[in-house]
Amino acid sequence: MSANASLVRRARWRWPEALVWVIAFGLLFLPPGKHLLLNEIAILALFALSLDLILGYAGIISLGHAAFFGLGAYAAGLMCKHVTPDPLAGLVVATLLAAMMGLLTSLLVLRGSDLTRLMVTLGVALVLHEIANALSRWTGGADGLQGMVVGPLLGRFDFDLYGRTAYAYSLTALFILFLAARRIVHSLFGLSLMAIRRNRLRAAALGVPVNRRLVAVYALSAAYAGAAGALLAQTTAYVSLEVLEFGRSADVLLALIIGGAGWLYGGLAGAVIFKVLQDTLSAGAPQFWMFWMGLFLVVLALVGRDRLFRLVRR
């Protein structure tokens, strides 16, 4: 079978996939009450999808993906406060800025071994966190960025208290970006990424421009993360330093590991499981949620770790 034919075969839509999206959009018509949670799930799903692009498809593990998420959130927040309240404009600007940041930091991240990379991603996020903290005149520092008044979506739909508009907005953004990601990973570009993930040296020997491909996918992933951050800022009308914290990078990595990296739906499934578990378990006591999460991770890492570590070249 030629490469082209196999790509076409894998890119074909199957009915369970369509069903997932029909259900996701169907939840919009739920009576009010759960839409705020659904909105959070959609945003985490987009964030996890962005991590999947680099972890699952290019084998780059990141401990600091919140850097781009936070940048997007602050960009959207500042756009809203100082330039225009229109959410779409903010989303576009935040996405582009995050992509540029991704391009810039890819120069750092792509140097050295896996572990160097791990530390540099962690470092970039920590440095951004401290910069955001230090520039409190702009970001509000530890108090957070307050006073965002987000305009109506498309000039018509106001963001309501129950989060229905928010969910519709986030889900639509997720859907569109997911389609784009799906198209990209099933293209020759995506195939070359997977070749790089499996064996970088061999891919280079076959004529794949390894570094250029990695830079491109890193910037793409950064853009997705920035979009997710912007969605969070706009739908909650608030940005705090928490968007850049290590915990956020860890959460998204966990969500992706739960769902499994490298098949796009992993981030979505992981986000649903992660948020629903968090919502139910932390209703009683927040510590227990953490405890179960920790225990679950140990088991996953010890028993089912092949699912993750098969993907990461060692």
Next chain:
Amino acid sequence: MPSATLLGQALISGVLAGGMYGLLALGLSLSWGLLRLVNLSHFALAFLAAYLTYELGTNYHVAPWWSAMLIVPAMFAMGLAQHWIFDKFKVNELASLLITFSFAIILEVAIQLYWTADYRRYETHYSTMSFKVGPFYIPVLELILCLVAGVLAWGTWLWLRKTYVGKALRAAAEDADIAAAYGVDHKKLAYLLSGMGAAYAGIAGTFIALIATLAPAQIWTWLGVVFAVVIIGRLGNPLGALFAGMLIGASESIAMAVLSPAWAPVVSFSLLIVILLWDPEWL
């Protein structure tokens, strides 16, 4: 520009405060460099030791050096137990990161259940003692900490260089198969090293109890800096870890005096990023 006295004082306090980074980095650097295990639970163990020191000190009036006699061996045992899991499941570098992260979370929850999330402070009269050299104040406790860290780092360095066990460990880290062919029992040595790393966390914990205010979430505050210290000092090099700790401590403190306190945390990672840019194979 601040005065020379202020700068000198900042330098001294920074170097002394950096001793804590170095002490925490010591155990981490050993397990990462020689066993290829990234041990995030190191911080949680240190805090567990700190809380135990606090508990014994406040409720049972046991002096910190006596409680350290109890706590450090206990930590050694915990290190062994943790390594047993790693050994059993043949954990690699990246999985170890994930697993020890979970251990740290579980320990954090345990600490929170017993000691609650409130801030705890172990009040001792020596925590504020200091003496004066010329125009500079030198805190006694931090000085002792630096001496202890120095002795440990130097001792470990010598141990790795000069003794058979140390040489065998380094050989096994270089190439486990070849070392095994020469009769190095890598597994036993790995247990020893894991225990030692945890024991160092215990020693660091004793000092944390005396110097810092304790809260469960504090476990994560030093993560970034200490990681940077471990890498800047080069993995598996105890003296490097200590010097890197003091270097970072000093640069943070100077940044605090010259720029503003908010910029101090940026220093360590900026330094790390510069080093990795300069030499990507530094790790």
